[in-house]
Amino acid sequence: MKPFNPKPRQCKACPQTFVPVRPMQTVCSPRCAMKKVRQDKVEERAQVRTRKESIKTLPVLKAEAQTAFNEFIRLRDAGKPCICCGQPLGEGDIGGAYDCGHYRSVGSAPQHRYNELNAHAQRKQCNRWGAGRAVDYRIGLIARVGLEAVEALETDNAVKKFTAEELREIRAHFKAKAKELKKERA
Template identity: 70%
Template structure:
């Protein structure tokens, strides 16, 4: 005889009724127990991910947003020439590597760091070792977005502080935009 009075209850996984053989038994059998453990692990991982996201500090969020933005710019401009020198982006570099170069640098105009008009694909030779090549960049930028837009970028000196929620939104938006660009470029090649 069992030391407790078992009453029929529904299984937590399949919802079929069963009579438990142990006081804390929540599932009807081994298959449901395995499924329950997998569900619990997935829920735990989701909770951990949510908690980790909630405790991220501004510098970490800023870095994630910048990474997502830069990836979008590189994907957007990958078929265009370098904004500075006009050479193909992969010219002179192993593996065709290139950067997301900013016309007004992130250090001098942090409020424009996520502005699509201010960032374009740039060969690493021009961006890193050519000190950004500001004069050539400006000439290429005028060709792409026009003189009025370039002058508006140069005149914009409004200081802007990004909140954690804004940085998360920027990060998620540019991740989605990059994914969409990759999807459309993949469909175009098929």
């Protein structure tokens, strides 16, 4: 058996040089050992997070992007009346909740799924049980964004397939915008 001949080493947790007491020792003290364990856990969690993100399917990414977009629209339009009926949002609703309603539905115009001009806060009675109230929505939309913008929405029928990377960017973009709105209101 070869005798242990310690040579000075650089501590993995701090910039200090030390002479090891044991052959596999990589840190200079118990404090640095705890620091190294914490660093390793943080790195491991980051790797796990990256791996989980890389295996997400398009439907999952689409749902996450839609959730972030809807939250932003609800925050953006929080103080405004319903786009369809003009009543205050949440009036008559159970719990005062309201939806992010799309003028052109996501099913008929998926290219406008994340278009801010196509989505506005809408009372649940109008959006869910009133089938979106398209005629009233159009009248309210013209009042908010103008006739030209509404006609541009109605005539744009270009097919759009979102890639995984685009969906990640959309999700990050609307999460950041929602966070900014929350910070402004706080």
